[in-house]
Amino acid sequence: xxxxxxxxxxxxxxxxxxxxxxxxxxxxxxx
Numbered sequence: 001x002x003x004x005x006x007x008x009x010x011x012x013x014x015x016x017x018x019x020x021x022x023x024x025x026x027x028x029x030x031x
């Protein structure tokens with residue numbers, strides 16, 4: 001149960017990290 005609960009949170013964290021990276025890239029391109 002604990003392992004299955006940890007996997008989705010990791011996926012969400014990875015998605016958030018990817019979004020932050022893309023957002024930073026876009027911000028740099030805009031400047």
